[in-house]
Amino acid sequence: MSAPPRIQEYAALPSALAVVTLNDDNTSSLEIVPLTGGPPTLVPLPSLGTVANLHAAGSKHLIGFTFTASSGTEQYWKALFVYDVDNPSSAPRAVQGINGPVSAADWRFVPGAATLVAQTDDQSMFLIDALETGKVSPLGAHAGILGFVPGTNELAVADAGLKKGIDPPRYSTINLTTGTSTPLTLAGAFVPDAVNGVTTTASQPMVLDASGQYAQVVRKYDAGQEASVVNLTDKSGSRQLYRPADAWSRILDTCISPASDYLAVETAAPQYTGDQYPVRPEPTPIRTDLVDLKSGTVLKSVPGFLPSWCG
Secondary structure, rough: OOOOOEEEEEEEEEOEEEEEEEEEOOOOOEEEEEEOOOOHHHHOOOOEEEEEEEEHHHOOEEEEEEEEEOOOOOOOOOOEEEEEEOHHHHHHHHOOEOEEEEEEEEEEEEOOOOOOEEEEEOEEEEEEOOOOOOOOEEEEOOOOEEEOOOOOOOOEEEEEEOOOOOOOEEEEEEOOOOOOEEEEEOOOOOOOOOEOOEEEEEEEOOOOOOOOOOEEEEEEEEEEEEEHHHEEEEEEEEEEEEEOHHHEEEEEEEOOOOOOOEEEEEEEEEEEEEEEOOOOOOEEEEEEEEEEEEOEEEEEEOOOOHHHHHH
């Protein structure tokens, strides 16, 4: 009797789900599962290996993922691929950058488009047309992708402070039409501290609008105990938006809904066991709270990790 499938991650399309599962040898399988029922379609991967960073561009019927081959002698290392779900007879296509196939440390589709932003291991970022080879625009080198500013054509990025380890991080937005970078002032940006044995850290800010309003996870560690909250900050100041229930007090991850009206918060128990997955390991069990960004009200709690729109 075979073991039940181990689902690593998924992405939602208009008529199907793309699902990554782990095989017994810890290699990956990628399947397209119709929402109307029927058998899944197995996506042909370049070789034996692992799939990660699965995202969907629902309006274009595209999925994208990174692929690393099992054999160290093969060419694929976090190689970025796209696959057209409407053309299941085709194979995934490697995304081409300026110097050939892209190896992506991080990446995501531009909302509502077939273009994507990819960051390589040396922190270089590019805007790439996923369907047409040769359409590549350099976006400079940046420490991290914060996400797309809702209601704009801008990408928010982070960089280290000018004096590393001393100055606070710097933030900016990049206009994806012109490539112009503009400094982004985030009022009350968190600066880590360590006082009386209490250490505080914070996640990257999640920019909510062009005014610089943002949400941020702040974690405090005291004598081995963690307390996590989500703060909402704008030019008027900062307030606590959300604190998880004591039984689910560890905030693992968060993301903003496409319309910037909800916050999804992935949580785990203070003491937990890991699922031992080789790619994207998670605590078990986990649950996700859906929070109203205006009131902080938890609208729903569901078992499992973040919803598909977080991709």
